[in-house]
Amino acid sequence: MLLLFTLVLFTFDFTISMPLLPEGNFVSANLTGISNIAKPGCQTKCGNLTVKYPFGIGEGCYLDDGFELTCNSTHYDPPELFIGSSSITIHNISDSEMRIFNTIAYACYDEAGVPDISDGCIQLKESYRTFSQKNKFTVIGCDDFVLMNGKLNEIDFVSGCLGLCSIESVVPNGNCSGIGCCQASIPKGLRYIISSFKTFGNHTSVMSLNPCSFAFLAEEGSFDFGGVNDLKDRKFNTRTNPIVPIVVDWVVGGEGSCSQATACKGNSSCNDVDTGGYRCSCKEGYEGNPYLDQGCQDINECEDKTNFPCYGFCTNTPGSYNCTCLHGYEGTDGKSADGCRHVAKDSKFSEVVISLGIYTFT
Numbered sequence: 001m002l003l004l005f006t007l008v009l010f011t012f013d014f015t016i017s018m019p020l021l022p023e024g025n026f027v028s029a030n031l032t033g034i035s036n037i038a039k040p041g042c043q044t045k046c047g048n049l050t051v052k053y054p055f056g057i058g059e060g061c062y063l064d065d066g067f068e069l070t071c072n073s074t075h076y077d078p079p080e081l082f083i084g085s086s087s088i089t090i091h092n093i094s095d096s097e098m099r100i101f102n103t104i105a106y107a108c109y110d111e112a113g114v115p116d117i118s119d120g121c122i123q124l125k126e127s128y129r130t131f132s133q134k135n136k137f138t139v140i141g142c143d144d145f146v147l148m149n150g151k152l153n154e155i156d157f158v159s160g161c162l163g164l165c166s167i168e169s170v171v172p173n174g175n176c177s178g179i180g181c182c183q184a185s186i187p188k189g190l191r192y193i194i195s196s197f198k199t200f201g202n203h204t205s206v207m208s209l210n211p212c213s214f215a216f217l218a219e220e221g222s223f224d225f226g227g228v229n230d231l232k233d234r235k236f237n238t239r240t241n242p243i244v245p246i247v248v249d250w251v252v253g254g255e256g257s258c259s260q261a262t263a264c265k266g267n268s269s270c271n272d273v274d275t276g277g278y279r280c281s282c283k284e285g286y287e288g289n290p291y292l293d294q295g296c297q298d299i300n301e302c303e304d305k306t307n308f309p310c311y312g313f314c315t316n317t318p319g320s321y322n323c324t325c326l327h328g329y330e331g332t333d334g335k336s337a338d339g340c341r342h343v344a345k346d347s348k349f350s351e352v353v354i355s356l357g358i359y360t361f362t
Contacts, residue, residue, distance in 0.1 A: 036289045036297075046071035047078035049092060054252060054263065054291045063252065063263065063291065066126035088122075091245045096279055097132060099219070099245040104237035105195035107144070108212040113202030120215065122246070123192035127254040130275055131190045132247035136183040136220050138176065139163045140230055141213030142206040147196040148215075152189055159184055161215075165231070168209060173227035180210070181225040186217070189275040193217065212236065218244045251277030252291070266295025267319075285319030312340050 038044045038053050042061035045051065046069070056062030057071050069090070073079035081090040083100070091099035105120025124130065139146045141163035150157045161182035165171050176183040186193075195215040203211060210231040223244045230236055251273045252263045258270035264280035268290030272278050282288060282296035290296050301308035301321035310323035312334030323334035333339035 036292045036294055039292070043071065046073075046081040047076075049081050049090065051081070052093070053289055055093060066128050066254075095281070096249065098129075098248045098250055100248055102216055102218070102241045102244050102246055104214050104216040104241055105146075105197070106212055106214050106237050107197040107199070108234060109199075109203040109207070111204075111207060113204045115197075115199075115202065117197055119195055119197065121192065121194045122217065124248065125191075127191075128251050128277055129191065130188070130249050131186060131193065131217065132219075132249045133186060133188050134219055134247040135186055135217045136176075137161055137186055137193075137215070138218045138223060139182045139213065139215050140180065140225070140236065142166065142180055142210035142231060143200050143203045144213040145198040145200075146213070146215040147198065148184070148186070149194045149196060150190045150192055152187055157187065157190065159186070163213065165209070166206060168228050171209075171227050171231065172225070174224050176225050180227065180231050183218075214240075216240070216244070217246045219247045249273075249275070251275075251279055253277040263291055265290055265293055267298075268296050283319060309336075310334055311337060 038051065038056060039061050042053075043051065043057040046057065051057055051069060051071075053061070054063030054067045055069050056067060057069050062068045065084070068084045070082045070085060071079050072082060082088060083090060089101040091101055093099075103120050103122050105118055107115050107117040109115050122131075137148050137159065139161040142165040144163045145160055146163075147158060147160045161184045162178065163180055163182045164178065165180040171180045175181070197213060197215070199213070203213075209228070212234050214236055216237075223240070226233075233239065253261060253276075255276045256278065257272050257276075258264075258278045261270045261278055261280075264270045264278075267283050267286045268280045269283055270278050270280055280290035282290050285299055285301075286296035287299050288294070288296040298316070298318055300316045302310070302314035302316045308321060310321070312323050312325045312329065312331075315322045315324070325331050325334050325340035328343055329340040330343055331340040
């Protein structure tokens with residue numbers, strides 16, 4: 001007798017779909033900071049400030065004498081940084097600017113109108129530094145015209161600012177409108193400024209409101225006029241000196257240009273500055289200090305997925321990186337989230353009929 005069993009497997013279609021490829025073969029790590037801040041063995045910190053070459057502290061640590069800085073830890077705690085052997089204190093230094101603490105000129109009068117005047121003079125002796133146009137010449141006073149004298153490309157320069165007011169009720173807070181406070185722009189390329197005070201009546205008619213007038217450079221936006229409180233304050237200069245900086249542009253090469261540049265090292269670019277001199281910067285894909293002998297170093301973009309995304313296989317190249325799709329994915333731009341997509345494959349199972357025959361013999 002024959003017994004026959006039939007097993008039927010029914011077919012159905014399905015497509016395998018995969019999500020977008022997550023970010024690929026990156027190592028989760030932050031870029032290690034390039035250590036070439038200064039020449040070997042040279043001091044890199046003064047108090048809270050970092051000193052980067054071409055600036056330097058100590059013999060042999062700066063590009064030339066114009067970049068020499070002094071860290072005074074004897075008389076200051078924390079230590080303070082000064083330009084060379086001068087009394088100009090540095091607030092901070094960036095790749096193109098430095099901010100220095102202020103020097104505020106003043107003219108204070110007694111009841112008889114006799115003045116005590118300090119005509120402030122700020123001089124940047126080295127040819128590589130000029131006052132930035134980010135500064136405003138600022139005058140505080142009610143009976144004053146202050147001249148700003150300087151030199152621009154060896155030509156004498158004179159400008160000024162007028163401060164007038166007579167009663168407290170008309171003096172605004174926060175706004176240098178000419179009523180008690182005046183601000184004027186400065187030209188590009190100034191290297192020194194002397195403030196000269198002129199008065200209309202030796203403050204005798206405004207003594208109760210404004211016994212002193214003041215003149216200074218100030219980074220735009222760093223000074224808020226305090227209205228009547230500032231006008232009445234004989235100590236305005238000592239209160240304002242440490243909180244209102246002056247911005248100074250710096251360059252290398254003095255009066256030279258990129259055609260004579262020797263300071264820019266490997267993998268860096270030279271950029272001329274219209275007031276004379278030039279600055280060096282690392283080329284795209286490189287980082288470090290362009291003024292040191294070792295030059296700028298290649299950035300390994302494959303170790304920084306935050307700034308250099310890759311949704312495939314990352315390969316570092318000099319100054320850049322490549323990102324290709326992983327096996328099983330296709331696309332032309334592995335650097336974008338939807339640049340690589342999974343190659344879908346359709347799978348079908350056919351109907352299979354399996355017959356099992358069981359024979360019995362009797």
